[in-house]
Amino acid sequence: MSATEPRIPRVRLTERGPVLVDGPVEVVLPDGTAMHCDRPVVALCTCRRSRRFPFCDTSHRRRRP
Amino acid sequence: MTATASPVSPLLPPHLPPTLPHPRGPLSAHVLDRLHGPPGQPPAGPLPAPAPDHAPPTAWDDDLQLALYLCYELHYRGFAGVDPGWEWDPDLLRLRGHLERCFLTELRRVTDPLPLPDEALAGLLAADPGGPDSPSHHLLTAGERRQAAEYLVHRSLYHLKEADPQMWVVPRLPHPAKAALVAVQYDEYGSGHPERAHALLFARMMADFGLDPAYGRYLDAVPAPALAVVNLMSMFGLHRALRGALVGQFAAVEITSPPGAARLAEAFERLGAGPDGTLFYREHVVADAVHEQQVRLTVIDPLLAEEPELAGDVAFGIAATGAVEDRLARHLLTAWRAGRSSLRTAPRPAAAA
Ligand code: FES
Ligand SMILES: [Fe+2]
Ligand SMILES: [Fe+2]
Numbered sequence: 195m196s197a198t199e200p201r202i203p204r205v206r207l208t209e210r211g212p213v214l215v216d217g218p219v220e221v222v223l224p225d226g227t228a229m230h231c232d233r234p235v236v237a238l239c240t241c242r243r244s245r246r247f248p249f250c251d252t253s254h255r256r257r258r259p
Numbered sequence: 260m261t262a263t264a265s266p267v268s269p270l271l272p273p274h275l276p277p278t279l280p281h282p283r284g285p286l287s288a289h290v291l292d293r294l295h296g297p298p299g300q301p302p303a304g305p306l307p308a309p310a311p312d313h314a315p316p317t318a319w320d321d322d323l324q325l326a327l328y329l330c331y332e333l334h335y336r337g338f339a340g341v342d343p344g345w346e347w348d349p350d351l352l353r354l355r356g357h358l359e360r361c362f363l364t365e366l367r368r369v370t371d372p373l374p375l376p377d378e379a380l381a382g383l384l385a386a387d388p389g390g391p392d393s394p395s396h397h398l399l400t401a402g403e404r405r406q407a408a409e410y411l412v413h414r415s416l417y418h419l420k421e422a423d424p425q426m427w428v429v430p431r432l433p434h435p436a437k438a439a440l441v442a443v444q445y446d447e448y449g450s451g452h453p454e455r456a457h458a459l460l461f462a463r464m465m466a467d468f469g470l471d472p473a474y475g476r477y478l479d480a481v482p483a484p485a486l487a488v489v490n491l492m493s494m495f496g497l498h499r500a501l502r503g504a505l506v507g508q509f510a511a512v513e514i515t516s517p518p519g520a521a522r523l524a525e526a527f528e529r530l531g532a533g534p535d536g537t538l539f540y541r542e543h544v545v546a547d548a549v550h551e552q553q554v555r556l557t558v559i560d561p562l563l564a565e566e567p568e569l570a571g572d573v574a575f576g577i578a579a580t581g582a583v584e585d586r587l588a589r590h591l592l593t594a595w596r597a598g599r600s601s602l603r604t605a606p607r608p609a610a611a612a
Contacts, residue, residue: 208556212548212552214549232450233549235442235549236549237545237548237552246545250549252518252548
């Protein structure tokens with residue numbers, strides 16, 4: 195990417211944890227609620243066990259029952 | 260995290276240096292004595308330096324840890340009435356070197372044998388590194404409000420300068436690890452919203468508990484186990500030779516933070532904290548879930564690819580952080596289970612609460 199091109203947001207998959215998305219970003223939930231997040235990198239939960247869903251809270255570390 | 264979470268009226272404590280604490284023995288008395296005068300003059304008497312071969316019994320002492328803390332604080336905000344020139348006074352730096360060798364020898368001893376960095380990281384990634392025998396578990400299940408306040412007093416020495424000790428390492432890292440570490444630090448300082456800097460969220464939490472959030476206000480109350488936690492970061496940060504250990508320390512804190520922070524937010528809410536009294540820990544559950552990924556994937560991996568010889572130091576930083584945190588946890592739980600205060604002196608609350 196050259197300095198003059200528009201920045202392409204990066205989405206990074208991790209092995210067992212969240213998807214890392216370049217912020218700021220707006221996350222829309224299934225019920226239509228939009229959550230604005232202006233952190234430079236946002237970790238979105240993929241395991242669906244986060245108590246702060248849609249954001250990762252490291253609950254994916256727990257072994258599956 | 261969301262736009263609604265940003266504070267309306269940010270609490271910005273004045274940027275003032277702390278007052279000098281009281282001595283706790285000959286080493287800290289010597290340093291304090293010197294700081295009262297002008298720098299650049301030879302000390303009146305011989306240095307009361309500890310012998311390195313006596314490291315184990317003295318390294319964790321209140322006296323040594325406070326003397327070291329005094330030397331390091333000169334690099335941050337200094338002390339009221341103390342000449343800033345003391346930061347680079349050769350005699351004081353020589354004494355600091357003695358104290359550091361003593362502390363470092365002890366840290367090497369208690370972390371021997373070192374795990375491989377991958378093993379050390381895997382240990383931290385266990386679901387709950389603190390285990391049920393951690394201060395956060397105690398505070399959640401059996402804690403009292405005064406114990407929560409004590410916990411904040413211990414932690415205030417670091418969290419009111421949160422992220423500062425890790426900034427020293429930035430110029431010592433290669434690209435792209437350098438840029439990745441700064442990206443995490445940018446978030447620690449509020450991602451462009453100064454009022455959201457983690458240090459200021461901590462100050463708001465202290466105020467919610469009726470504590471005085473002034474920087475270094477409770478230094479006299481904080482015992483050696485909590486001083487050692489901060490001294491470790493300052494030592495790793497200020498020595499280029501220990502840059503790998505600093506990165507290990509950074510990783511250890513970010514990786515272990517979210518589960519403990521979630522428990523502390525819940526515990527403090529149970530103990531009557533308002534929204535300001537839990538914001539710092541609520542923020543860290545989500546922030547450090549991102550930071551731990553960033554540190555592992557974008558700082559440690561590229562750093563060790565570029566400088567593989569730092570692997571042992573990274574592992575040492577992780578293990579040493581665990582050692583000082585375990586020591587603090589034991590201190591807190593021993594005092595609380597015996598019904599005692601974990602502080603040296605009772606903390607005076609904020610003047611007007
Ligand atoms: S991916 Fe981390 S909590 Fe779900
Ligand atoms: Fe933080
Ligand atoms: Fe963090």
